[in-house]
Amino acid sequence: MPKRRELISMTESEMWDFIEEQKSVQVATINRDGSPHLTTLWFAVVDGQIVLETFTKSQKVVNLQRDPRIALLLESGEVYDQLKGVSINATAELVDEVDAVHRLHTAVLKRNTPGVPEETLDKVSASMAHKKTAILVKPDRVMSWDHSKLGGIY
Secondary structure (H helix, E strand, O other): OOOHHHHHOOOHHHHHHHHHHOOEEEEEEEOOOOOEEEEEEEOEEEOOEEEEEEEOOOHHHHHHHHOOEEEEEEEEOOOHHHOEEEEEEEEEEEEOOHHHHHHHHHHHHHHHOOOOOHHHHHHHHHHHHHHEEEEEEEEEEEEEEEHHHHOOOO
16 A cells, blocks of 8 residues: 555656746745744746745845755645645755846746736846845755545545
């Protein structure tokens, strides 16, 4: 008899499809006192990797400069048999080179502001890239669940 975890885990393909369907991701970093700092960010998937971006002076970046451990949570569902999610424990790679930040920031904006002309997004990103840091998520451990796979049997 398969373990429950094996029954509800997503395949690699299902997991990436689910991630692409989400608008935002919950992001946890570690404060100086060891407590979690939790926030929600937009993201993009660039070259098969989750990318975040935020202001360089943000608490997230300050925390990641001190301790690169980061956790992400993407989830959906309102009732038990519809719950789906992906939890990622990772190491963050901070990118502060302006041209790279501009490229990654533009990808996040493009994904999350459909209908806005690319030229506009490029200009917005170019004007902000010097104040931003991009975060490349390097997964160490990934867990996923899709309770719909249980077929209503709990």
